[in-house]
Amino acid sequence: MGLSSLACTGGLNGDGGPGSGAAGQTAGSPGAGGNGAAAGPSTGGGGGAGPLGLGGPKLRVLSQAEYRAAVADLVGPTTTQLILPDDLMTAGFIAIGSSEKAINSPAVAFYETASRAVAAEVFADATRWQTLVGCQPQVDLSDACVTTFVQTFGRRAFRRELAADEVQQWLLVGKQAAQLSTSAAHGLSAIVSGLLQSPYFLYRIEINKLDESIGRLKYDGPSMATRLAFLLTGSHPNDALLAAAAAGQLDTVEGVRTAAAALMNDPRAIGRMAGFFDEFSQANLVMVVEKSQEMFPTFNLPLRNSMLQGTQLFIRNIVLAPGADVRSFFDSDQTFVDANLAPIYEVTAPASGFAQIKLPPETGRAGILGQAAVLAGHSQPDHNSPTRRGVFIAQNFLCRTPPPPPDGVITTLPLDPTKTERQRLDLHRTDASCKGCHQLFDPLGFGLEHLDSIGKYRATEHGLTIDATGTLDGVPFDGAAQMGAALRQSAVALRCMMKNYYSEANGRVEADADAAQIDALGLTLAAKNYVWRDLVAEFVVSDAFRSAPAAPLTAGTK
Numbered sequence: 164m165g166l167s168s169l170a171c172t173g174g175l176n177g178d179g180g181p182g183s184g185a186a187g188q189t190a191g192s193p194g195a196g197g198n199g200a201a202a203g204p205s206t207g208g209g210g211g212a213g214p215l216g217l218g219g220p221k222l223r224v225l226s227q228a229e230y231r232a233a234v235a236d237l238v239g240p241t242t243t244q245l246i247l248p249d250d251l252m253t254a255g256f257i258a259i260g261s262s263e264k265a266i267n268s269p270a271v272a273f274y275e276t277a278s279r280a281v282a283a284e285v286f287a288d289a290t291r292w293q294t295l296v297g298c299q300p301q302v303d304l305s306d307a308c309v310t311t312f313v314q315t316f317g318r319r320a321f322r323r324e325l326a327a328d329e330v331q332q333w334l335l336v337g338k339q340a341a342q343l344s345t346s347a348a349h350g351l352s353a354i355v356s357g358l359l360q361s362p363y364f365l366y367r368i369e370i371n372k373l374d375e376s377i378g379r380l381k382y383d384g385p386s387m388a389t390r391l392a393f394l395l396t397g398s399h400p401n402d403a404l405l406a407a408a409a410a411g412q413l414d415t416v417e418g419v420r421t422a423a424a425a426l427m428n429d430p431r432a433i434g435r436m437a438g439f440f441d442e443f444s445q446a447n448l449v450m451v452v453e454k455s456q457e458m459f460p461t462f463n464l465p466l467r468n469s470m471l472q473g474t475q476l477f478i479r480n481i482v483l484a485p486g487a488d489v490r491s492f493f494d495s496d497q498t499f500v501d502a503n504l505a506p507i508y509e510v511t512a513p514a515s516g517f518a519q520i521k522l523p524p525e526t527g528r529a530g531i532l533g534q535a536a537v538l539a540g541h542s543q544p545d546h547n548s549p550t551r552r553g554v555f556i557a558q559n560f561l562c563r564t565p566p567p568p569p570d571g572v573i574t575t576l577p578l579d580p581t582k583t584e585r586q587r588l589d590l591h592r593t594d595a596s597c598k599g600c601h602q603l604f605d606p607l608g609f610g611l612e613h614l615d616s617i618g619k620y621r622a623t624e625h626g627l628t629i630d631a632t633g634t635l636d637g638v639p640f641d642g643a644a645q646m647g648a649a650l651r652q653s654a655v656a657l658r659c660m661m662k663n664y665y666s667e668a669n670g671r672v673e674a675d676a677d678a679a680q681i682d683a684l685g686l687t688l689a690a691k692n693y694v695w696r697d698l699v700a701e702f703v704v705s706d707a708f709r710s711a712p713a714a715p716l717t718a719g720t721k
Contacts, residue, residue: 218380218711219671220262223367226250228438232398232431234281234359237319238295243280248273254672255559255663256442262670266365278359286352302347304338313337313354321363322399323385324409333357367393371711379710384408387419391703394668395426397435416704423703427696436695437479439667440492443559443660444531446474448540455545459617461506462539469503470536470618476517477534482695489688489695493530493560493656494647496522507535507619526620527613527631527642530650532556535618542616547584549608556607560650562659565603583624585609606633610646654685661685668708676712683707 225233227247234241248270251260266274286292293299295316298308313333317325325333336357341350358364367389371380382390388408392400400408404422412418426432441447449470454462476499482492491497498508499519505512508528510520522528531537541552557563579587588605612631615621623629631642635649650656661684666673673681684702691697702708 218371218713219669219716221369222265223258223261223369223670224264224266225365225367226257226261228397229393229399230277230365232396233320233364236398236401237316237359238281238285238355239291241281241284243284245277245280246273247277252442254666255445256667258667258670259672261367266362271360274360274365278356281359282352282356285355286348289348292348292351296351300347300351302341302345302350304334304341304347304350309337309351310334312351316355317358318405319399319402320358321361322367322389322405323363373713374710377706377710378713379706380713381710384411384413387413387709388422390708391419391423391426394703394708395423395435395699396429396431397438398431416709419709420700420704423700427700433479433483436483436699437475439664440478440482441475442667443663444474444478444534444537445540445555445559446471446534446536449536452540452542453544454539454617458545462617466503466507466617467539469501470507470534470539473499473501473504473517474531474534474536476519477531480519485696486694488693489660489698490651490657490693491530493532493650494644495530496524496644498522498534504535507617509620524644527644528620529644530647532611532643532647532650533614533618538611538614538618539616545616546578547612547614547616549584549588549605549612551608552611553604553606553608557604559663560656560659561653562655562662563603580625583612583627583629585612585630586627607635607646609633610640611643613642657688658682658685661688664702665707668702669711671716674712674716676714676716677707680705680707 227250230247231245234245248266250257251264253260253263285295289299296308296312298306298312300306300309310330313330314325317329317333333354337350337354339350340353341347344350369382369386369390371382371386373379374381385405385408388400388404391413392398392404403425404413407413407418407422413422449467456462477495477497478492480499481487481495481497482489497519499517500508500510500513501517502512508520509523509526522533538552541555542548543551554565557565610631610633612624612629613620613622621629633640633646635646635653636655638649638652640646640649658681662673662681665677665681665684683705684698684707687701687705688695688698691701
């Protein structure tokens with residue numbers, strides 16, 4: 164029997180030892196919408212799991228980024244390339260997809276290979292592994308320090324204390340491997356590899372129970388440690404956070420506030436906050452879209468990389484700058500360019516690397532909708548797509564999802580070099596079967612028509628004057644900058660941002676039972692002068708994050 168068979172058979176409701184892991188099982192994992200749930204492991208801490216269908220997801224598979232960050236925290240940096248199962252993105256966010264997937268048999272093979280590779284690299288260096296373990300044990304692993312290592316390393320890997328029988332079972336795995344190989348290093352490597360294949364490492368397990376005082380399902384200490392660490396740093400809880408959980412400190416608002424303050428000073432916190440906006444903006448699409456090389460010969464891999472990096476710098480250093488108003492996401496006249504991007508934005512290239520610049524006002528470009536990565540990612544290979552851009556704005560920034568086109572309706576229009584894109588799309592807005600939907604999103608996309616398929620400004624199209632006017636809930640605009648200003652002031656857009664953050668942080672699509680919590684988030688953001696970091700600090704101590712609704716989670720309305 165291979166080690167993956169030892170670590171990845173049985174169910175999560177077993178005794179918790181290496182013979183009862185369930186990384187390869189789909190049973191008990193959350194279903195679509197987060198309504199499925201599995202009872203927490205019997206050794207996973209106090210409290211019972213909430214009733215089925217209540218409280219949101221109970222299990223979340225680690226994303227690729229979370230897996231790599233957690234491994235690095237456990238054993239230190241590794242150079243081995245880890246090939247992991249693809250992330251699942253649901254409702255625009257990997258965090259939600261992670262709650263709706265389970266680790267199947269093919270994925271088990273990826274995790275087995277990855278864990279063995281990590282352990283092999285660590286235990287090939289005697290100084291490194293002896294530092295990790297804390298001693299140089301006998302070949303039979305009878306030394307007390309080995310037991311201590313299993314307890315401490317297992318606690319960090321599983322994000323909770325190991326039960327006594329679990330410790331003994333993992334010790335047995337190591338001793339058997341050491342006996343077969345006559346090598347202490349090989350035995351310890353087997354323990355580490357096995358722990359990294361366990362469902363208690365690969366799944367984020369959340370346990371909650373009804374708190375009568377608030378009428379909600381409150382998360383226990385280890386669950387809160389896990390939720391806090393992954394939300395604020397993108398990795399698993401450190402020893403201090405686990406100790407706080409064990410001491411009951413994460414059961415109180417002030418205890419969570421103290422723990423969160425320390426985590427938000429972690430250098431990784433800004434990247435984790437930015438990660439939400441990276442997915443919210445769909446900037447990564449620039450890396451997969453194709454463009455006509457005849458029309459856009461400069462659109463190559465270096466330019467794609469520059470576009471994406473420029474948007475990431477915009478988010479991290481402008482939208483999330485200390486004290487910055489997060490609504491600048493929509494209307495800031497600042498961005499970052501390098502030599503590749505400067506011609507797109509019609510500014511002077513910096514001498515080297517990226518530099519922050521002010522966008523020329525004559526181009527009517529501002530905020531996230533002026534970013535070349537976003538514009539290129541929502542355009543056709545050879546022409547703009549007001550429809551595609553408009554649907555993106557409606558769905559992501561206004562939370563309005565249009566219905567699919569009726570069966571049999573032809574959604575493509577022939578190119579016509581005698582007309583602008585807006586004029587061509589008049590057909591969709593006058594056709595009875597199309598106009599109901601196209602009137603919802605085309606006017607939004609028209610606001611970006613001055614910015615071509617790779618985001619460069621143009622005054623005309625086919626020699627014809629471009630009309631970039633439109634309205635956003637009755638507010639008129641002309642061009643991307645004015646539309647960004649309208650989005651900044653839009654209560655609908657602000658609530659949509661809150662809804663998306665709430666969903667991403669909790670790992671599930673919002674439900675009707677969440678409406679009041681989402682509304683409260685918007686009020687908190689306004690009270691904090693729209694500073695995102697301050698919103699996050701208040702969110703993690705709120706009932707919206709420390710507990711889940713004790714009500715059926717039916718889908719929320721857009």
